[in-house]
Amino acid sequence: MGRGVLPYLFIDDVDWGIMNILITGLITGSMLALLSIGFSLIFGVARIINIAHTAFYMVAAYCIFSLSVKLAFNPVAGMLIAVVFVTVLGLLVYKFLIDPIREHEAAVLIATIALAMIFQEAILRIFTGDYRTVSALIEGYFIVTGVKVFYQQVLTFGVVLVILGLLWLLLMKTRLGLAIRSTAEDREVANLMGMNESRLAMITMGLSVALAGFTGAVIAPLMVLSPYMWMEPLIMMMAVVVLGGLGSIKGSFVAAYILGFTEALVVFLIPKGAFLKGSVALSIMILVLLLRPEGLFGVYFEEER
Amino acid sequence: MKKMTVGWSILLTAALVMAMCFPAWGRTIKIGVIGPMNFVQGKGHWNGATMAAEEINAKGGVQVGKEKMKIELVKADSNEFLSVTDATNAMERLMTQDKVDFVVGGFRTEAVLPMQDIAMDYKKIFIGCGAATDSICNRVGENYSRYKYWFRGTPFKSSYLARTSFSHLGMAGAVIKNELKVPVKCAIVAEKASWTEGMIKAAEATIPKMGFELVGVWRPSAVATDVTAELSAIQQSGANMIFTIFSSSVGITFARQAGELKIPAIQVGINVEAQKDGFWEATKGMGNYVMTLNTYARGIEVNEMTKPFVETYFKRFGETPTYTADTYSQILDALVPSIEAVGSLDADKIVAYLETREYMVPSGKIKYEKDAQGKPTHDLTWGPGYLTSLGVQWQDGKLVAVWPNKWKATSTVPEVTYKGMVPLKLPPWMKK
Numbered sequence: 001m002g003r004g005v006l007p008y009l010f011i012d013d014v015d016w017g018i019m020n021i022l023i024t025g026l027i028t029g030s031m032l033a034l035l036s037i038g039f040s041l042i043f044g045v046a047r048i049i050n051i052a053h054t055a056f057y058m059v060a061a062y063c064i065f066s067l068s069v070k071l072a073f074n075p076v077a078g079m080l081i082a083v084v085f086v087t088v089l090g091l092l093v094y095k096f097l098i099d100p101i102r103e104h105e106a107a108v109l110i111a112t113i114a115l116a117m118i119f120q121e122a123i124l125r126i127f128t129g130d131y132r133t134v135s136a137l138i139e140g141y142f143i144v145t146g147v148k149v150f151y152q153q154v155l156t157f158g159v160v161l162v163i164l165g166l167l168w169l170l171l172m173k174t175r176l177g178l179a180i181r182s183t184a185e186d187r188e189v190a191n192l193m194g195m196n197e198s199r200l201a202m203i204t205m206g207l208s209v210a211l212a213g214f215t216g217a218v219i220a221p222l223m224v225l226s227p228y229m230w231m232e233p234l235i236m237m238m239a240v241v242v243l244g245g246l247g248s249i250k251g252s253f254v255a256a257y258i259l260g261f262t263e264a265l266v267v268f269l270i271p272k273g274a275f276l277k278g279s280v281a282l283s284i285m286i287l288v289l290l291l292r293p294e295g296l297f298g299v300y301f302e303e304e305r
Numbered sequence: 306m307k308k309m310t311v312g313w314s315i316l317l318t319a320a321l322v323m324a325m326c327f328p329a330w331g332r333t334i335k336i337g338v339i340g341p342m343n344f345v346q347g348k349g350h351w352n353g354a355t356m357a358a359e360e361i362n363a364k365g366g367v368q369v370g371k372e373k374m375k376i377e378l379v380k381a382d383s384n385e386f387l388s389v390t391d392a393t394n395a396m397e398r399l400m401t402q403d404k405v406d407f408v409v410g411g412f413r414t415e416a417v418l419p420m421q422d423i424a425m426d427y428k429k430i431f432i433g434c435g436a437a438t439d440s441i442c443n444r445v446g447e448n449y450s451r452y453k454y455w456f457r458g459t460p461f462k463s464s465y466l467a468r469t470s471f472s473h474l475g476m477a478g479a480v481i482k483n484e485l486k487v488p489v490k491c492a493i494v495a496e497k498a499s500w501t502e503g504m505i506k507a508a509e510a511t512i513p514k515m516g517f518e519l520v521g522v523w524r525p526s527a528v529a530t531d532v533t534a535e536l537s538a539i540q541q542s543g544a545n546m547i548f549t550i551f552s553s554s555v556g557i558t559f560a561r562q563a564g565e566l567k568i569p570a571i572q573v574g575i576n577v578e579a580q581k582d583g584f585w586e587a588t589k590g591m592g593n594y595v596m597t598l599n600t601y602a603r604g605i606e607v608n609e610m611t612k613p614f615v616e617t618y619f620k621r622f623g624e625t626p627t628y629t630a631d632t633y634s635q636i637l638d639a640l641v642p643s644i645e646a647v648g649s650l651d652a653d654k655i656v657a658y659l660e661t662r663e664y665m666v667p668s669g670k671i672k673y674e675k676d677a678q679g680k681p682t683h684d685l686t687w688g689p690g691y692l693t694s695l696g697v698q699w700q701d702g703k704l705v706a707v708w709p710n711k712w713k714a715t716s717t718v719p720e721v722t723y724k725g726m727v728p729l730k731l732p733p734w735m736k737k
Contacts, residue, residue: 024534129341129344131554131587150566223530223558224530228528229528264534267535277526
């Protein structure tokens with residue numbers, strides 16, 4: 001028998017629970033997918049571990065806050081401006097900070113950590129540590145089989161799917177995409193075949209940061225903004241990338257949903273342990289790595305010649 | 306020539322002797338204000354202290370024995386939300402580089418405990434204005450000679466916060482029974498943080514004794530950005546009252562999403578973000594009907610000192626003071642009168658004097674407690690006639706006070722109602 005509390009279809013507890021997990025898992029997974037694919041892309045093509053990736057996502061979110069709340073810009077226009085701004089910022093960072101030291105992976109790692117902290121401190125100085133929020137593009141919710149879902153969540157999910165679709169088209173159906181995939185597969189051979197590996201790395205960096213910017217743009221209405229908001233998704237994003245296989249875009253996509261659903265399961269099945277959702281997701285990553293160290297879709301990398 | 310050299314030597318020696326005998330010429334009383342300065346809690350620390358220092362200095366300063374000394378504030382950013390190490394470093398700098406005479410502030414328990422140890426190492430009076438954990442003052446009773454320089458300025462301890470919150474629950478529960486004619490089903494939602502552990506245990510034991518059904522306990526992360534899963538589960542449980550225990554950003558997320566989803570339950574408890582003027586904007590108006598424990602609200606008079614403090618603070622800083630701004634009363638009403646009474650900056654003398662005092666502050670009356678063995682703990686006495694705090698609720702964009710409103714702490718004490726109270730309102734979607 002159903003609850004009979006709300007005016008919709010009768011459902012039992014199992015159906016309600018499954019629907020909630022499905023919706024929450026899809027939304028969380030989509031957001032992780034968008035973040036981690038960008039990260040995977042730049043690693044796959046240029047072997048750059050960009051720890052500042054989620055910091056770009058934070059910068060985009062604050063741009064939207066500034067534009068839509070402080071300056072009363074149209075929210076959609078604000079989001080587009082934020083993405084463009086973050087992309088340009090990412091390209092400048094690549095040109096002047098990362099490219100000169102690109103051959104030294106450890107140096108790039110440290111430089112991007114420093115960059116993330118610089119962004120954090122800059123945001124803290126400009127906006128203080130007070131929590132900020134951005135209005136939803138569409139307020140309100142609807143009910144599907146007994147579960148209340150925000151319109152904004154569905155919009156976010158839809159936009160994420162569109163972006164992922166466009167990315168797939170770019171990578172699979174364009175010459176640029178072919179060049180990116182080839183370089184990701186074997187950088188040296190791609191170079192020998194006449195592809196400008198350095199220029200491709202820059203384009204990929206722009207693409208990667210744009211994805212981070214898009215993530216910030218679509219997620220900002222669902223979140224509370226703080227100068228430290230880049231840290232939590234960084235860990236989950238890296239877990240997704242490692243679980244999926246470093247450099248594998250397909251792997252990142254699948255792993256994002258695996259960990260997204262894991263988080264949803266933890267929250268629903270262990271209410272008192274909802275805060276453990278991150279830990280459980282990371283534990284699953286470790287378990288998979290013990291069985292398959294290269295990740296779900298990763299390959300063993302050959303030694304650099 | 307020889308006579309001149311001798312003359313100059315005598316003059317120099319005399320000057321040195323005078324400087325040694327009168328070391329306080331131009332000397333100030335240095336008070337360190339330590340807190341997370343990039344956050345509203347630290348800003349409250351600094352703003353309250355600034356108001357107090359300006360008020361005192363405008364009157365000529367503090368009478369310390371035979372001389373007047375002005376107050377000099379030293380700002381120290383503890384950065385304690387991010388790093389406890391930064392907090393302890395900041396306290397060390399106050400002790401060693403700035404050589405302050407007193408310290409006020411602190412917020413996170415995890416940071417205040419080690420900062421307390423540092424201040425005690427240097428035997429400097431440290432008045433806490435933010436951390437509620439009982440153990441901070443229990444240390445005073447357990448090791449008085451070491452920890453006697455610590456006093457709690459605000460808020461009262463966690464166990465009293467819990468008792469106050471249960472009074473709020475009782476009031477809200479009575480309104481639900483009266484208006485909706487249904488039994489009360491209560492859910493506990495508490496952020497995962499050390500300060501909430503004791504309160505959760507107490508709530509799990511107390512809520513059933515109040516005649517309410519406890520339907521579940523949820524523990525989101527303190528910085529959770531999405532609690533729709535928890536809210537769905539809470540609604541599914543049939544809860545019509547949610548006991549919230551939040552101090553971090555999850556308070557905004559929860560209130561906003563619960564309001565957007567029109568969860569048919571009233572939120573009562575502690576939501577530190579809901580104490581701030583910016584809460585309404587942060588939740589985009591979805592935080593309507595959220596009730597929280599608070600210290601100050603505009604238009605409320607706990608005593609004759611309350612309104613002047615709140616209105617002056619509001620005029621000066623454009624926002625209602627939160628409890629961390631009680632650095633104002635701790636400097637103005639606790640420290641300065643004690644210094645003037647003992648006539649020196651000697652910490653031991655001030656401690657001995659201060660711990661026996663009862664004195665008025667804008668939020669009530671302060672009297673320091675003793676433990677069961679009669680040893681001073683320098684903790685705050687709670688209850689009618691002392692400190693009770695307020696229960697405030699967001700009603701259509703305004704933060705109004707709804708408790709204490711004809712509140713009887715026990716059957717033998719008189720009712721308490723502060724000037725300016727209004728009735729609690731249930732969300733209209735609960736009545737459908």
